[in-house]
Amino acid sequence: MIIDIKSVLSTIKNAKTIKALDDIKVEYLGKKGKLSSSMSELKDASIEEKKRIGKYINDIKTSIIEALENKKTELEEKEFQATLLSEKIDVTLDAKPGKVGKIHPITKVTEEIFNILKSFSFKFVTGPEIETDFFNFTALNIPKFHPARQMHDTFYLKDSDKMLRTHTSPVQIHQMVNHTPPIKVFTCGTVYRNDYDATHTPMFHQLEVLYVDKDVTFTNMKWFCMEFCKAFFETDKIKIRLRPSYFPFTEPSAELDVAYKRGDDGQFIIGDGDDWLEIVGCGMVHPNVIKNCDINPNVYQGFAFGFGIERLASLKYGIPDLRGYFDYNAKWMDCFGFNPL
Ligand code: DAH
Secondary structure, three states: OOOOHHHHHHHHHHOOOHHHHHHHHHHHHOOOOHHHHHHHHHHHOOHHHHHHHHHHHHHHHHHHHHHHHHHHHHHHHHHHHHHHHHOOOOOOOOOOOOOOOEOOHHHHHHHHHHHHHHHOOOEEOOOOOEEEHHHHOHHHOOOOOOHHHHHHOOOEOOOOOEEEOOOOOHHHHHHHHHOOOOEEEEEEEEEEOOOOEOOEOOEEEEEEEEEEEEOOOHHHHHHHHHHHHHHHHOOOOOOEEEEEEEEOOEEEEEEEEEEEEEOOOOOEEEOOOOEEEEEEEEEEEOHHHHHHOOOOOOOEEEEEEEEEHHHHHHHHHOOOOHHHHHOOOHHHHHHOOOOEO
16 A cells, blocks of 8 residues: 555644544554555565565654654644633632631630639639549538539549549639638639530530638629629629529529520520529638638638539520530531631
8 A cells, every 4th residue: 555655744734633633643553554554465575575665664654653743732732822812810800718717605705704804803723624522522511422412423533532623613722722812813614524415515614703801791792793794794784683592612602693585586685674594603602611721711701603604605695505515516606606716
């Protein structure tokens, strides 16, 4: 078969698409292509002729391959330039908004309370989360087998009297054991109990306030509770009541309630209405507790109060189920309208 190499090369040169190049490749270089059949026609030729024509065919093959590759590169470059011209990037378009983190309601409420307590010149202190029986219970006037221990079932460390603290009240003991009054402190942190339902989680946060000095009275406590509520709920229109209660470490003890009503959308409106929300446990530090810390209760008195931060955050922001606080679900944060950082 005679191959007109000039015309093959010019067909390649004039090809308009990569598909056309592929067709040429198959036509000449494919298994059943023109070059293969030329080779098979040689089988009856003399050795001399085989050598000569074989070399000729190989040269043709090399030129076709080279021409195909060059043309392919040229067509690809053309295609690329055409795409560049047709695809325009509008640099003036707004960027897609990225995801921005939000402040967790517990952090937010904790910060709010920190600012309030600091404005009353309370000092922030901390205490251990692993406590001994003495600090968590006995010194707080909750001796072994006292029924109050039943509500404080926790996680115990094997073969010791150590446990995860069930409340932040032991920090009161650390302060009174280590300092002489006046003591005006607050603490906050995680506490642990063996509970799990919509209003209880095994780990939660409490905040505790302690003020010990000479001549501290229940009236001082009541005034402080009132001012605290005004600041926290951000309204001067606040109604509180102190309802008699029982805590082993305070005497007298009270629950602090604030008046509220429900708005049309079900939200709490604090300071209005005739319903009462319990928010804080409080009372005058029990003389036994003061004595347990080697302080003379005839000279020093104090008041204390403590509460769950989740509960207060729920009241302020209308969050019904405490378990959502610890689910790591960004949508949950969105639905309560917490603002980006
Ligand atoms: N420690 C109590 C609890 O976890 C809360 C409490 C009540 C703390 C009265 C106080 C207080 O300081 O005076 O249930």
